[in-house]
Amino acid sequence: MSALEILRRAIVSHIAWDSEEKAMQSEMLIFVDKFPDCLWRTQLSGHITASAWVLNEARDSVLLIHHRKLDRWLQPGGHADGDEDTLAVAQREVLEETGLTTLPIFPQIFDLDIHAIPARGSEPMHFHYDVRHLLTPQVGSKLEINHEVKAAEWVPLAAVQARTTERSLLRMMEKTDAALRM
Numbered sequence: 530m531s532a533l534e535i536l537r538r539a540i541v542s543h544i545a546w547d548s549e550e551k552a553m554q555s556e557m558l559i560f561v562d563k564f565p566d567c568l569w570r571t572q573l574s575g576h577i578t579a580s581a582w583v584l585n586e587a588r589d590s591v592l593l594i595h596h597r598k599l600d601r602w603l604q605p606g607g608h609a610d611g612d613e614d615t616l617a618v619a620q621r622e623v624l625e626e627t628g629l630t631t632l633p634i635f636p637q638i639f640d641l642d643i644h645a646i647p648a649r650g651s652e653p654m655h656f657h658y659d660v661r662h663l664l665t666p667q668v669g670s671k672l673e674i675n676h677e678v679k680a681a682e683w684v685p686l687a688a689v690q691a692r693t694t695e696r697s698l699l700r701m702m703e704k705t706d707a708a709l710r711m
Contacts, residue, residue: 532568532613536577537561539615540660543638546704549696553643557658567658568609575643575656579618580606581664582639582701583631585683588665588709591702592672593692594626595679598649602684602692604701606659615660623664627681628673631664639663640704642697661701663708 530538540558545551566572582604583592593602607622609615616633623631640661648654674681684692689702 532611533561533565536568536613536615536660539638540641543641545641546700550641550700554641556643557641560658568611568613570608570610573653573655575658577609577615578606578657578659579609579615579622580604580659580661581619581623581631582661582705583623583627583629583664583666584634584705586665586668588705590683590685591689591705592623592627592629592681593684593689594674594681597677597679599646600679601695603695604661604698606661616662619660619662620664626675626678628675629670630667631670632667634663634665635708640697640701642700644697663705 537558540554540561543554545554560575561567564572568577570576592605594605596603605623605626606619609618612618620631623629638660642659642661644657644659646655646657672681686702686705689698
């Protein structure tokens with residue numbers, strides 16, 4: 530099975546939270562089918578990224594980073610760079626940006642999102658087709674941010690709405706509440 534088939538199957542098997550996410554899931558599948566190079570940044574219209582919604586051990590706070598380039602509070606994440614294993618990509622990005630080694634809370638995809646990235650330098654405006662995973666830090670893992678991150682904070686789930694109005698983050702907060710009640 531090819532890398533794109535593995536990715537496609539994971540996206541197809543995801544159960545969307547609402548009609549908005551379902552529409553993005555459909556659009557993401559069209560994108561993966563249309564662009565065999567969708568895992569690479571060289572696909573200038575957009576590319577696959579992976580990110581992590583990282584809950585603390587108590588499951589009452591989420592790790593948000595203040596992204597240096599985008600100047601916004603977001604979840605850790607980044608480019609697939611050819612890797613179809615979005616869980617591994619999400620874990621790698623959390624490690625690179627925050628120093629935390631993580632474990633999946635659930636092995637499957639947690640959320641799907643498509644968002645525009647503004648033009649910057651020679652890079653045109655493009656889209657990130659983001660595959661998101663629900664993670665938690667390994668015991669003993671220490672928070673140490675890198676140069677891409679202005680700050681990182683454990684934000685209580687009840688306070689996420691005070692930090693951002695981004696629908697995709699608020700959707701993950703809603704999903705977290707539902708998942709933790711299971």
